[in-house]
Amino acid sequence: MTRISPRLATAMVALVLGCAAPAVQAQNLTIAVGGNITSMDPHFHNLGPNNNIAQYFFDRLVHFDHQQRPIPGLAESWRAIDDKTWEFKLRKGVKFHDGSDFDAQDVLATFKRTPWVPNSPSSFTAMVRGVDVTVVDPHTLIFKTAAPRPLLPLDMAIVNIVNRKNVEAPTAEFNAGRAMLGTGPFKFKEFVPGDRVAMERNDAYWGTKSPWSTVTTRIVTNSSARTAALLSGDVQIIDQVQTADIPRLRQNANLRIESVTSNRLIYLHLDHNRDVTPFAFDKASGQPLAKNPLKDLRVRQALSKAINRQAIAERVFDGQAIPAGGLLPDGFFGASPKLKPDALDAAAAQNLLRAAGFPNGFKLTIHGPNDRYPEDDKVLQAIGPMFTRVGIETAVQPMPWSTYVAQAGAPNYSFSVMLVGWGSDTGETSSPIRALLATPNRDLGYGASNRGRYSNPKVDELLGKALQTVDTGAREKLLYEASEIGVGDLGLIPLYYQVNLWAMRSNVTYQARSDEYTLAHQVKPR
Amino acid sequence: MTVFIIRRLMQSALVLIIMSLLVFFGVFAIGDPVEIFVAADADQAERERAIKALGLDRPIWAQYGYFVVNALAGDLGRSFVFNIPSIELILQRMPATLELASCAVMLSVVIGIPLGMFAGYRPESRISKTIMATSIAGFSLPTFWVGLMLILVFAVELGWLPSTGRGQLGEFLGIRSSLFTLDGLAHLALPALNLALFNISLVIRLTRAGMRENMPMDYVKFARAKGLSQKRVVFVHVMKNIMIPVVTVIGLEIGQVIAFAVVTETIFAWPGMGKLIIDSINNLDRPVIVAYLLITVIMFIVINLVVDILYSVLDPRVRLADAGKS
Numbered sequence: 001m002t003r004i005s006p007r008l009a010t011a012m013v014a015l016v017l018g019c020a021a022p023a024v025q026a027q028n029l030t031i032a033v034g035g036n037i038t039s040m041d042p043h044f045h046n047l048g049p050n051n052n053i054a055q056y057f058f059d060r061l062v063h064f065d066h067q068q069r070p071i072p073g074l075a076e077s078w079r080a081i082d083d084k085t086w087e088f089k090l091r092k093g094v095k096f097h098d099g100s101d102f103d104a105q106d107v108l109a110t111f112k113r114t115p116w117v118p119n120s121p122s123s124f125t126a127m128v129r130g131v132d133v134t135v136v137d138p139h140t141l142i143f144k145t146a147a148p149r150p151l152l153p154l155d156m157a158i159v160n161i162v163n164r165k166n167v168e169a170p171t172a173e174f175n176a177g178r179a180m181l182g183t184g185p186f187k188f189k190e191f192v193p194g195d196r197v198a199m200e201r202n203d204a205y206w207g208t209k210s211p212w213s214t215v216t217t218r219i220v221t222n223s224s225a226r227t228a229a230l231l232s233g234d235v236q237i238i239d240q241v242q243t244a245d246i247p248r249l250r251q252n253a254n255l256r257i258e259s260v261t262s263n264r265l266i267y268l269h270l271d272h273n274r275d276v277t278p279f280a281f282d283k284a285s286g287q288p289l290a291k292n293p294l295k296d297l298r299v300r301q302a303l304s305k306a307i308n309r310q311a312i313a314e315r316v317f318d319g320q321a322i323p324a325g326g327l328l329p330d331g332f333f334g335a336s337p338k339l340k341p342d343a344l345d346a347a348a349a350q351n352l353l354r355a356a357g358f359p360n361g362f363k364l365t366i367h368g369p370n371d372r373y374p375e376d377d378k379v380l381q382a383i384g385p386m387f388t389r390v391g392i393e394t395a396v397q398p399m400p401w402s403t404y405v406a407q408a409g410a411p412n413y414s415f416s417v418m419l420v421g422w423g424s425d426t427g428e429t430s431s432p433i434r435a436l437l438a439t440p441n442r443d444l445g446y447g448a449s450n451r452g453r454y455s456n457p458k459v460d461e462l463l464g465k466a467l468q469t470v471d472t473g474a475r476e477k478l479l480y481e482a483s484e485i486g487v488g489d490l491g492l493i494p495l496y497y498q499v500n501l502w503a504m505r506s507n508v509t510y511q512a513r514s515d516e517y518t519l520a521h522q523v524k525p526r
Numbered sequence: 527m528t529v530f531i532i533r534r535l536m537q538s539a540l541v542l543i544i545m546s547l548l549v550f551f552g553v554f555a556i557g558d559p560v561e562i563f564v565a566a567d568a569d570q571a572e573r574e575r576a577i578k579a580l581g582l583d584r585p586i587w588a589q590y591g592y593f594v595v596n597a598l599a600g601d602l603g604r605s606f607v608f609n610i611p612s613i614e615l616i617l618q619r620m621p622a623t624l625e626l627a628s629c630a631v632m633l634s635v636v637i638g639i640p641l642g643m644f645a646g647y648r649p650e651s652r653i654s655k656t657i658m659a660t661s662i663a664g665f666s667l668p669t670f671w672v673g674l675m676l677i678l679v680f681a682v683e684l685g686w687l688p689s690t691g692r693g694q695l696g697e698f699l700g701i702r703s704s705l706f707t708l709d710g711l712a713h714l715a716l717p718a719l720n721l722a723l724f725n726i727s728l729v730i731r732l733t734r735a736g737m738r739e740n741m742p743m744d745y746v747k748f749a750r751a752k753g754l755s756q757k758r759v760v761f762v763h764v765m766k767n768i769m770i771p772v773v774t775v776i777g778l779e780i781g782q783v784i785a786f787a788v789v790t791e792t793i794f795a796w797p798g799m800g801k802l803i804i805d806s807i808n809n810l811d812r813p814v815i816v817a818y819l820l821i822t823v824i825m826f827i828v829i830n831l832v833v834d835i836l837y838s839v840l841d842p843r844v845r846l847a848d849a850g851k852s
Contacts, residue, residue, distance in 0.1 A: 046565040121563035171609045195797035220795040232681040232689040406557030445569030
């Protein structure tokens with residue numbers, strides 16, 4: 001028997017493994033995601049994790065690239081014929097997973113199903129409401145709206161197109177897989193609530209096909225467990241990496257981290273409405289101040305200048321956060337380049353407080369969640385002493401999101417200063433201006449999340465104009481102006497933009513996305 | 527015995543009513559579920575639509591009345607988040623938890639009783655002292671920490687076992703469970719051990735105490751004098767006597783382990799009921815919370831009943847009689 005030297009044996013094993021490994025690994029991809037997927041029905045619950053998984057099986061007329069710029073999806077092209085009329089040209093030769101053809105009837109069915117879904121806790125009705133669809137030919141659609149609606153193509157990037165057969169399929173049919181008939185890059189195999197979603201490649205996909213023949217998305221809501229699953233090699237990629245794990249993952253040569261600035265702004269909302277606000281007290285007496293100090297621009301400026309955003313980004317987030325001065329990071333549509341983060345300036349803050357009639361400051365309690373955004377309670381605890389340093393003696397009150405959110409907004413408005421976040425699903429600034437800065441108005445749908453009840457007729461007017469201006473350049477100018485006025489007035493105090501983080505084995509790559517979505521077909525073997 | 531059971535059932539009904547009232551109004555007091563479900567960028571019209579769709583626009587007492595009427599017909603409402611009847615949702619998750627819990631309880635019996643008996647039989651031996659010292663650790667270390675350590679050692683460093691999740695399901699006699707596949711068992715090992723650790727320690731200590739208490743007793747001396755073998759004395763006569771407290775505790779622990787495997791299930795991403803209840807509480811998914819707690823109460827009631835009946839089997843001196851007569 002010939003003897004094989006250990007070194008040779010090792011080399012041979014490595015060779016065999018080296019040949020076999022890429023072929024095997026390009027077959028299966030296992031992902032661990034932190035969001036809890038509650039349903040397969042793409043129209044049931046407008047919720048990040050659900051919208052994410054729906055993109056595996058369904059397409060939309062318009063898609064978003066990794067920075068939320070609209071790109072053609074099932075619609076090859078679209079244009080505004082006039083202010084109230086849009087023409088969408090559909091892609092030809094697209095097939096559903098069962099081999100049937102996709103055409104305009106499926107879009108009509110989707111428009112019919114979207115507002116119909118029973119018991120929906122959060123629907124997609126707003127995207128299709130008030131849109132009158134006419135079919136010109138199987139691949140041309142005319143959308144008519146009562147008022148100009150420049151954001152219509154962006155709305156179409158959120159609504160998933162289902163097959164006409166399933167126009168009245170209840171949610172349960174989707175969860176069981178019987179109605180999971182889409183045009184997307186994957187065919188549905190199995191959904192085990194709270195555990196996993198399994199799928200296989202759609203070899204007839206019209207776009208770039210998935211490099212993986214089967215994909216399993218596992219739901220692992222605990223961040224440490226997600227990291228452990230990656231470290232042990234059970235999964236190849238995880239999302240929502242927690243800050244504490246970053247240094248450890250970076251040191252590991254078998255792993256890589258991909259990151260991108262997200263569309264989510266974390267900010268402070270201030271009570272702009274009441275004459276006496278419940279959580280600003282006189283330092284000496286401890287009684288609520290007779291006059292709401294937050295209504296004074298100088299006080300708001302002082303608060304903003306007291307915050308060391310750079311320190312928050314570096315210390316709390318290990319560098320994985322971007323100090324914010326506006327509503328969306330640079331590069332997003334409507335994000336004014338003029339809005340820069342306020343630098344820390346304690347002396348200026350004290351001067352401003354003096355000028356506002358608070359030479360000795362006052363007492364303040366700030367509120368925020370402790371389980372909603374990464375490190376939210378730590379940020380709150382960092383801001384407290386920063387305010388205290390300029391003379392505003394600040395107490396910090398973090399609480400669970402479920403308790404917090406109901407009290408923070410309408411109709412209770414229980415707090416004075418509150419930490420909240422806003423992710424812009426449309427990827428442009430009309431979304432935060434409309435929800436956070438515009439005067440609450442039910443009929444217009446303005447200010448639905450304006451928890452500080454900031455109100456400025458000028459902002460409302462500019463926003464109203466922007467939402468009716470189809471011309472892109474003119475609309476962007478109006479949005480610049482509205483955000484410069486609203487943020488300049490400190491209708492809210494911007495703190496930082498979150499950074500979306502993915503960690504993966506070094507044999508795969510992923511282009512990090514600003515919309516937080518993990519898309520298996522875009523995870524590439526290396 | 528019949529009277530005993532009927533009395534028990536009546537008490538149980540009262541507990542259920544009080545429980546449902548507490549939970550229903552408690553969850554209502556915490557916050558507004560719609561604020562949590564609804565997409566952040568929803569406008570006011572969409573919020574109103576959601577409130578109506580979920581039946582939250584009616585006054586709370588009307589909602590409760592509606593719930594009671596439906597509950598009497600066996601319908602505990604639909605989950606707000608999943609749009610699935612809450613009972614169905616819980617039953618979907620139950621097999622995973624039962625599997626985990628039964629393994630944990632089995633481990634605590636199979637490991638706990640022999641070790642405890644040994645430690646009680648030879649209290650001075652070094653092995654016994656080691657067992658007792660380790661059981662203190664099993665008692666006092668927090669479950670989530672032990673769980674993470676188990677993952678770190680066995681999954682990340684050694685790579686012997688998978689870190690999280692439930693493995694492949696096998697089918698045997700129509701039951702689908704991960705107990706029937708190797709992959710399933712490998713996934714089950716760490717979470718079951720983690721969940722069992724506390725119970726193993728508990729059983730060890732109880733058994734040891736029972737052993738030490740019983741060994742010097744007269745009946746043991748008498749048995750020995752009668753010339754019975756040591757084996758028979760320990761494994762038949764003493765064992766029977768130390769089992770009574772152990773059975774009580776194991777019974778209660780089954781309930782505990784099923785209903786509150788929350789921590790273990792979260793760390794190991796085990797798709798069981800514990801994870802469901804935590805998610806539901808975070809989402810204020812009231813129908814699921816109410817249904818879950820009602821089922822838990824029923825489960826405890828049944829377990830207690832079974833334990834009481836087992837007593838009378840193990841110890842003929844115990845009679846299940848009316849309070850007045852015994």
